[in-house]
Amino acid sequence: MSATPRKPPPIARELLGKAFPPQDADRIFADKVLHRPLLLQPTAEVDPGAPTVDARTRRQQARAKARQLSRRRARQKPKPLSAREIRALRVHKIPPEARKYAIYEPIHRMWVGYMQELLGTQMPVTPAAVAKLVSAEFVGAEVQVVRCRCVSRVGIRGIVVKDTKFTFEIVTRKDELKSEFIPFALDLYPYPHLLAEINYPIEIPKEHAVFRFEIPRPERLGEDSTKERNLVFELHGSQFEHRSTDRANKKFKQHNLDDL
Template identity: 75%
Template sequence: MATTPQKPPPIARTLLNKAFPSADADRIFTDKVLHRPLLLQPTDADPKTATDARSHRQQARAKARQLSLHRAHQKPKPLSAKEKRLLRVHEIPASARKYNIYEPLHQMWVGYMQELLGGQVPVTPAVVAKLVSAEFVGAEVEVVRCRCVSRVGIKGIVVKDTRFMFEIVTRKDVVKSSLFLRLHSYRDPIPLKVIDQSLGIPKEHAVFRFEIPTPEQPGEDALEPRNLVFELHGSQFEYRSTDRASKKFKQRNLDDL
């Protein structure tokens, strides 16, 4: 008659026998291994209604991805440069082409320049460097020299300062502006469009003059204000206002003067 082979004792029981007496090993094995409670957490087959932490994290990530995709589709696409030109978003509307609208802006600009100068008379090279990096929207400029003689004498408040031109409004409520395209193979700008058939004021080959009233000093005659007069050479000023604010200008000889 064949005998059934005996099963080897559990590995945990063998290890406990080596570490503890037989009675203690039996008690520990019974309490800690055989009768150890197995804690089970019921899970749901549907992941949408699952309650475990891992499912919550997965659902949160999926919801965040859906929300980001929804926002990306809802966010309007920025206009291209061509679309901005066609929509004329940078042009001043006819209702805003009034000189008296920009007179308070000019007064603010005068106060800004007086604070920038700090009452330093005579003007030092350090102050001139500050003037070059200053903002000129609101300045009242006059064309005193230009290759195109018909532009000499034009005077008004700067309402837009671009890289290659000043856009000003005159006392006759005329906005002097035009659009220009600069080609790499040509130095002179090519006019593409003239607004209101008015003359554009490009910076190149033009000299602009502007005045800054000095603050009144005690004891001085108020009827004789002292103005600081500056001349700005546009050919050396072909920078955007944001670029001038961070650019360091160096003194150098100007061959075209």
């Protein structure tokens, strides 16, 4: 019988035999070549009758899918409350349990320190300090209505708890929110069954009203603070009808006040 021809070694074994000793070449060939797993990813079955999709069509499909996903997220996102719902739910109204003068006294003390730091220690107060006073924050100030076209509002005194564009909302020492009732038609109110439970207040309007507030002078070393009087300012509400955020960046100019 003729001897079967011996198969030549793989070419990878020959190349490893040239670079490493025989034992090392056999070990590396067995570990790195023979026993190395081959990971295969199955290919998707392609329908031979399906039309081919070009790159432009794929981009259009991707954009349509993105728009559909965006509309789905917009539907799932909660919608903000409308102005009518905010008024009905009284979102911006102070609840009765928060109408306590003692709650806002620490805020008033913080406001006094804020104003003393804003005006500085130079006495008398300079025009530059007064310009800063106009753009300051008045939530926490204790104000008093000294002049007003509505006589019933004169003498009201309390801490400002809300500063809007046209009104000051004040909590008095009697733990009440100074307010008046607004006459309105019942058929225009969105929830007439809640009228018995709602005290619909209006804040002190700034128009045609003059507010007075005091700022204690800062104590200085070597001086008797009892001999110094507090700084008293009068704020003309008709010239102060701005939101606090807009007032901080607004440059006020001196004008003649004809209504005084």
